[in-house]
Amino acid sequence: MKILYMVDYYQPQIGYNEYYLPSEWSKLGHEVTILTSDHYYPFPNYADTAGKLLGPRRQKSGTFKQDKITVIKQPMQFEIFTRAVFGGHESVISKIRPDVVIVNKSSSYNSFQAARLKSKYQYKLITYDAHLMSGYNAVGNIAFKDFVYWLYRLIVSRYMNNRVDKYIAVQEGTVDVMTNLYGQSPVLHIPLGTDPDRFRYDGTARRIIRKKYQIPMSASVGVYTGKIIPTKGVSILYEAFGKLAKNNPKLHLLIVGSGGDEYIKHCESLVDSVYLNRIHLVGFKETKELYKFYSASDFGIWPLEESTSMNDAAACEIPFIANNEVGVKQRFKNNNALKYLRGDSSDLANKMQFLINNPKEAKNMGIRGRDLILSELSWNMIANKYLDVIADDMEDSLSKTLNWLEEAQNVTSDGGVSAYHMIIRGWAPSFIETTGYIISTFLDAAKYKSNKKYLKLAQKMGNFIASNQLSIGGYRTYTRDQVELSEPTIFNTAQDIIGLVDLYLATNIKKYLDSAQLAADFLVTTQNQDGSWTKYTHNNEPKTYHSRVAYALLKLYEVNRKSKFKRAAIKQLDWVISKQKKNGFVTNAELPVAKYPHTITHTIAYVAEGLL
Incomplete structure (x- = not known):
């Protein structure tokens, strides 16, 4: 089957669903083409975060090969609400004649173009989305966004609903966003996954990473992966660590990611300087390296926003902690994670202390997490669900x-x-x-x-x-x-x-x-x-x-x-x-x-x- 996958931005070095889903479809024997812009995603504080790994946002346009996948990068004309606008949709579709078109972001310009061309080129059309109201309300002019989406519901939604074969929400909370904010229906929920072959526990990597950062093998290590920015709540993690550091001299944190100097200094101000040497800022790492840092850790922490890193950590057999308003419930269903009261650093500290005090239970939680990934949340299974x-x-x-x-x-x-x-x-x-x-x-x-x-x-x-x-x-x-x-x-x-x-x-x-x-x-x-x-x-x-x-x-x-x-x-x-x-x-x-x-x-x- 010929699959055309449309996505605004594509950065395989970091991973994300836009890398794994096409890769799995290709492994299943399908002919996959990715149509995207010539820019990387506009990560907050790009130069201080993802830019340190990816380099300049603007990339060379043209057609490239990534393993067996064809990647077509079109010049970006402009962007709005982290949605890239570029052309060339019909020329690509008329050339490859896809059997199915799958679009990342169901209210994007790509989705509209795919819907517009559907009857002419006779393909099945799936669009999916990952947005949550927490992210919608976190940044930007809310009143302006409300107005834009009111217009979208008024003018575009019915047109799209008559042409899209399936809408998919990757998080339970996204169903509400797509239904109520975008006016799309019906919406099916298919979760995000992880690659259990790439993300697995590695005892050798555990020893190497701990040795590199001078972390004793007897230490309890928490890990956070992602951007170091306010919306991720990294300061809440620092504050919780500060509450535990004195009475837990063997507690260490691995912070895998980058951020602006000002925000990092704010986070560090929440911890007594004498304990900062136990917080290890290791910078952004390519996806293929992350399993080593999960293997070196005993639990993961993601204080605010949803992250597929939770799945990655679970695949590496470590439990994790997330907030109690998290929109993805399936990741917790095997008693493999803990929830803390969102924004409450004291409650987060209590959950971290529980895992420190109960290493046997923490290990069992990690095993249950890996079992959950293998039974329900591998990218192979998720990719098959789309088909x-x-x-x-x-x-x-x-x-x-x-x-x-x-x-x-x-x-x-x-x-x-x-x-x-x-x-x-x-x-x-x-x-x-x-x-x-x-x-x-x-x-x-x-x-x-x-x-x-x-x-x-x-x-x-x-x-x-x-x-x-x-x-x-x-x-x-x-x-x-x-x-x-x-x-x-x-x-x-x-x-x-x-x-x-x-x-x-x-x-x-x-x-x-x-x-x-x-x-x-x-x-x-x-x-x-x-x-x-x-x-x-x-x-x-x-x-x-x-x-x-x-x-x-x-x-x-x-x-x-x-x-x-x-x-x-x-x-x-x-x-x-x-x-x-x-x-x-x-x-x-x-x-x-x-x-x-x-x-x-x-x-x-x-x-x-x-x-x-």
């Missing part, structure tokens, strides 16, 4: 289609399938040609759904076709009570052979094979010397889409091995090829009715299908 959403939609569509076809058969009294339905006139009589197609469809449905009902319905169709066979072997278009086109037709006869052969192979009932062979004899005896058919065709004209007649003859030959059917098929296919132009176009493929005076793709597809 399962599409599969569920396809399954639903398949069931509705089969139900409609079954109804089209039930309304007839002869076992055939109605030709069509019109609102005023209702159902048409059974159509012999398409009933032959539908036999094969229902046989496939019987296998796929393990439901013998479809086999029985296919047999009713086969009995109907056999009962309508003319003495010369061919099949007319309509049933006996229809005066129009009462003679047999070459193309329609062949399509019924296809269904009958499939039905014989499924049931081993000889009458279906006998009927197919009689029909094939009719085709052979009416074939022209050059391999074409003119008798029993519309206006007595040869058609290149009779390559599907050759296909039916070859299908029967594979069963009864009668060489006359193979010879007739090859003669027809040779004739078809003789009608092909140098540019690939095939003549004599037009439908013989006034409303279709020229060749159309419908019949060209028949030509190609028969040749294949």
